[in-house]
Amino acid sequence: MTPGDAMALGGLGLQRSLERADYVEEERYAREQEVVLSSDWFCVGRSEALARSGEYLAVEVAGEALLVIRGADGELRCFYNLCRHRGTRLVPSSSHGPDAPGTPSGRFGRVVTCPYHAWSYGLDGVLRRAPFLPQALRLKDQLSLHEIAVESWGGFVFVRLCSDKQEPSLGERLSEVQKRLAHYRLSDLRIGRRLIYRVAANWKVILENYNECYHCGPVHPELCRLVPDFSRGGAGLNWDEGIPHRAGATTFTMSGRTDREPFPDLLPEERSRHRGELVLPNLMLSLSCDHIAAFSLWPESAAYTTVVCDFLFTTDAISAPNFDPEDAVGFWDLVNGQDWYICEQVQAGMRSRMFTVGWLSELEEPSADIGAYIRARGLGGSRAQSRPESPRRSS
Ligand code: FES
Ligand SMILES: [Fe+2]
Numbered sequence: 001m002t003p004g005d006a007m008a009l010g011g012l013g014l015q016r017s018l019e020r021a022d023y024v025e026e027e028r029y030a031r032e033q034e035v036v037l038s039s040d041w042f043c044v045g046r047s048e049a050l051a052r053s054g055e056y057l058a059v060e061v062a063g064e065a066l067l068v069i070r071g072a073d074g075e076l077r078c079f080y081n082l083c084r085h086r087g088t089r090l091v092p093s094s095s096h097g098p099d100a101p102g103t104p105s106g107r108f109g110r111v112v113t114c115p116y117h118a119w120s121y122g123l124d125g126v127l128r129r130a131p132f133l134p135q136a137l138r139l140k141d142q143l144s145l146h147e148i149a150v151e152s153w154g155g156f157v158f159v160r161l162c163s164d165k166q167e168p169s170l171g172e173r174l175s176e177v178q179k180r181l182a183h184y185r186l187s188d189l190r191i192g193r194r195l196i197y198r199v200a201a202n203w204k205v206i207l208e209n210y211n212e213c214y215h216c217g218p219v220h221p222e223l224c225r226l227v228p229d230f231s232r233g234g235a236g237l238n239w240d241e242g243i244p245h246r247a248g249a250t251t252f253t254m255s256g257r258t259d260r261e262p263f264p265d266l267l268p269e270e271r272s273r274h275r276g277e278l279v280l281p282n283l284m285l286s287l288s289c290d291h292i293a294a295f296s297l298w299p300e301s302a303a304y305t306t307v308v309c310d311f312l313f314t315t316d317a318i319s320a321p322n323f324d325p326e327d328a329v330g331f332w333d334l335v336n337g338q339d340w341y342i343c344e345q346v347q348a349g350m351r352s353r354m355f356t357v358g359w360l361s362e363l364e365e366p367s368a369d370i371g372a373y374i375r376a377r378g379l380g381g382s383r384a385q386s387r388p389e390s391p392r393r394s395s
Pocket of ligand 2: 216
């Protein structure tokens with residue numbers, strides 16, 4: 001493309017996407033790990049997996065293996081998953097991939113013991129024992145586990161590798177989302193089913209796809225039959241009010257109906273409309289009246305992302321003897337498959353030397369938020385520009 005072509009496209013009201021290198025080059029991905037994924041709140045799962053003292057999640061964030069542990073005092077803490085003696089992994093780390101996805105979990109006793117020479121640490125990360133080296137305990141301030149920030153919101157657990165006092169706290173960051181979703185009582189919900197996908201696409205391709213409905217007509221025929229407004233290319237969707245389903249439909253299932261009760265605190269319009277939120281960098285929420293699809297993205301390299309899709313329900317729904325989430329799970333699996341397939345085609349196309357940059361129309365305006373988020377952190381090619389960030393789900 002010549003500079004003249006680019007100007008002409010700009011004149012049509014199209015704005016530049018991130019550049020090819022931002023999607024396909026490992027060097028750029030390594031910078032993102034450092035500058036973006038390490039320095040923002042990254043969702044690592046649901047706190048229900050960490051309900052009891054000693055329960056842990058072993059996760060990998062921005063290339064670093066971490067342990068999130070519920071302490072004996074009830075507090076959540078997060079540590080680097082490495083022994084202070086010689087650096088051994090305390091828990092075998094998860095390598096992202098189809099056989100070893102996202103988040104192995106388990107439960108420690110009262111201590112975490114290194115498998116190499118059996119140094120052990122309390123659930124608070126403090127060195128408790130170093131066999132035959134009692135003098136090591138005198139230096140326990142220097143020899144305790146490396147700790148990082150962890151916080152919860154709505155039943156989700158977030159960690160941040162590099163804390164910057166200038167950055168807003170998690171609560172401040174999500175205060176508007178909290179207001180919009182208050183009636184769903186996210187903290188009270190539990191996982192009824194989990195699907196895990198390994199997608200051959202850059203994590204930002206998946207986010208950008210999530211944030212626009214320009215693709216809904218060509219890619220999601222069943223979804224458009226359920227939500228006719230989605231077939232208009234994303235024009236006129238009012239996510240603050242929620243998106244109505246077709247007449248007689250209230251939820252994301254093939255029939256648009258379900259036997260499950262709506263969440264108890266929802267307003268009448270929330271009982272029949274669909275909502276969505278994007279919590280950058282890696283949590284996508286799709287909210288129906290009776291279930292929520294919560295997608296956490298686990299970037300693995302420039303070209304691969306593991307997506308963990310948790311289906312959240314009320315505890316009453318899950319404990320019902322006839323609980324069967326398949327109506328929602330099956331429909332979502334269909335829609336997800338369509339999304340992952342097209343994201344993989346985007347990634348494959350962008351690898352060509354002929355691709356330099358994409359063009360976002362007004363219909364894809366919310367997708368531009370992902371580029372703005374990256375550029376605000378000093379990445380995103382040479383065109384650093386700041387633009388207010390308003391990460392909301394469009395589709
Ligand atoms: S490396 Fe952990 S005890 Fe030696
Ligand atoms: Fe989609």
